[in-house]
Amino acid sequence: MIVADRKSLQEILAMVKDNKKILIAGCKGCVTVCNVGGLKEVEILASSMKIARKKEGNDIDIDIHVLERQCDTEYVAGISDIVDDYDAVISLACGVGPQFLSEMYKDQTFYPGVNTTFFGGATQHGVWEERCAGCGTCAIHNFGGLCPVARCAKSLLNGPCGGSSNGVCEINKDTECIWDSIVRKKMDAGQLEDLIGVKGIKDWRTARDGGPRRSIREELVQGNI
């Protein structure tokens, strides 16, 4: 899923400091799963903001609405009846949400309430880790199912660098050296020779280096299936 962190209350309050009536739009997708933009988080943000504004003697009206997803136009259209009733809208979806909203409702101002961070998963309750860099050319099967593109600080494809020490990456003692894990896993499986061949230069055009990406599924575009 896409993982995000909520922006600080001060940052969000500063965005809407001149507004008197706002909508906080949550999303039932990834940000609900990573506990940052679902119904509960939307309600907590709304209450916290009301407390802050009351304290300043500058009350704010806040309504909340949690969309099924903010990355599909049919769901974004779900607030068409109410979106103009507000001075501004805070989206607690990933970075896709406020953009889809801005594209559909050109006269409204949308603020991002979260910082979108990475594609990952929860390794324990409350801890999320990056697993995918969305490079567009998945090859994790070559690395024992562990992705060096996303999980090596240098995205190295041919083994660890000199900064690997006791399984830990030099950038941070909490960051494992994924190449250490890849090599160990391959050794345990008796498949170390799989890593001997030199991996050719990766074609990064399928990643962000090729510019904004687009995925077209003709059969769906045509509505055949």
Added chain:
Amino acid sequence: MRLSYPADIKVIQVPCTGRVDILHLLNAIEDGADGVYVAGCLEGECHYIEGNLKARRKVEYVKKTLTELGIEPERVEMYNLSSAQGARFAEIAIEVVDKIRELGPTPVKSTHAA
């Protein structure tokens, strides 16, 4: 026992403090309560295993939020006592009221016309 405790306290009963939510605490502050405290069972003696521990974590979360907003975190507290400690209940009530009086009225006031 016929113990008395300050009339300033409004008691809201829940089946277990594990039922107390962050939003209950925030909404109380938002609606103008000068302080809120949660009176849970003694740690390690929760009938539902860890309801009181969860409540404490929620209280801590709200304290953090209040701090971020420049409001005294002491306005929200967690206490642990058993249902057999009536005298302690009254003592805590007095302690909380004294502390809140010291802090003064809540800075969270609505400017909307009543």
